[in-house]
Amino acid sequence: MHVVVLLKQVLDPEIPAKAFDIDQGRKAPKVERAPQVLSIFDGNALELALKLREARADVRITALTLGPQQADEALRKALALTCDEAVRVDAEEGALDSHQKARLLAAALRLLEPWDLVLAGRQAADWEAGQVGAMVAEELALPCVPFVSRVEQAAEPLAVRQQLESGYAVVQLGGPAVLTVTNDETNVLRAAKVKDVMAAGRKPLRVLQAGEILADLGESAVEVLSLALPPKPERAEIVEGGSMEEKASALARRLRELGAI
């Protein structure tokens, strides 16, 4: 069984707001010195793939990314976590809309066939679009199961858990499909072993040129009109008191005055 995981390297979403600045020319964040990390739900997707490989012996995992050379970091991380292969589609992905990205990723996926599952994060941690996974499914004319958090049955027929607003569904697959992965307590990405990190540095990365796998990218269908810092909010009213008992009583009183209790 061949599983391809779509990984994206993004601006670290945990950097403080103070460290975040906008390049108005490009309508994008300034990222020259900002740390980049593997997008968080992609980490969950990778963990799900690793768990699946632990549950059945025949699983082979390929990590696929679309981006400039810097995106290789995501692939190195995947290799350090013992993914079997790593492929990058070389493109300035920041200039592409979700559909263009999905078309490029779908073109790369066709070259990587045969595979059984494609895993994506439910949403990238930068622009938070939540589009590429489902669009890849559409481009490949494959079914898509969104918000998957774990594999319920690793043997055929494969069944996965889909998180819903009011609980979850167990969904049985009927063949190759794209899953978009959400987090739960079982799919937090593990840490890589030191020896695997060393070995990963020596493994080859395959690079595909965007222009060679897809002749016509078409026009972007979406335009960013502006990107701005949010307005400064008002700070909360902080309850005062000499002791914790006093603070707590003051808070309870204010809640009563506001009609909240």
Next chain:
Amino acid sequence: MGGILVVLTLQGGAATPAGLDLLGLAAEIAQVDGGEVTALALGEGGAGAGQGLISRGADAVLYCADPALARHPGEAGMQVLAQAEREVQPDLLLLAADSVGRDLGPRIAARLGAGLVTEATSAALHAGRVEVTRPVFGGKAIARMAATTAQAVITLRPGAGAARAADPSRTGTVRELAVQIAPAANWPTVVRREVEASSGPRLEEATAIVSGGRGVGGPEGFSLLHELAQALGGAVGASRAAVDEGWVPAALQIGQTGKAVAPDLYIAVGISGASQHMVGCARAKTLVAINRDPDALIFDAARLGLVGDYREALPALTRAIRELS
């Protein structure tokens, strides 16, 4: 601009608050540009719900309750939506940023080659096209975006608050969408559904929520949250960090990728205030933060704040609230 197709899911035979927001937004846009608003109602009870949807802003209602929608929500949903799109030929498709809209929105946009903007917190017509506002980069920036194509797809976040009061004098047509769904062998199939079990009120319905984050430090700490929640007659929620640590199940996660809740009172305990969390509780009437860091971001979003260690603050607050009531 031409027509608008609004995709909404019926629950218990009625539109959800997210669906009513979509209708309200669509009616607002249509009022300016004169287009017709068609609601596509998925799920049981469409015939009965039709007039209600019209009173809330639809000009026409198409409904479909094919049982395949429950067994194959994504693939059957796409067939139904594609059929409705062919019939209505809308310039704009509006879906909720919920489990249905986040699934179907990107797929239909890719199929149609239409520009897609997801997770809108507001949208309005400017010079003939719909401009969308949405937070990005965890709320560290706000983007204004628009489709450059003639046809656009937008998903609107629940809580965007565009719903209109019912106007019973409005009239329109209600009919069943004729669509033949032939499930293919490779379609994913829902074989089981589990509605989450919880003691106390469900998060979505709770009037008070005490929510814990990484600052709670471990599963044991959540017992203090449960005690406070009990004193308030409320429920316990959590941040993603607390879920990732394995302290609470994912069903408790509140936020952009968890639940969106709207209690009268939301008490965030040991939560730093990342915007991906805050969008889930932004509709709380009164937001309280308990955090030991006086500079925590959460005090920007909260109405009331208590600076201190939650391990001392919660028992004291539980007592103070019991004394008042």
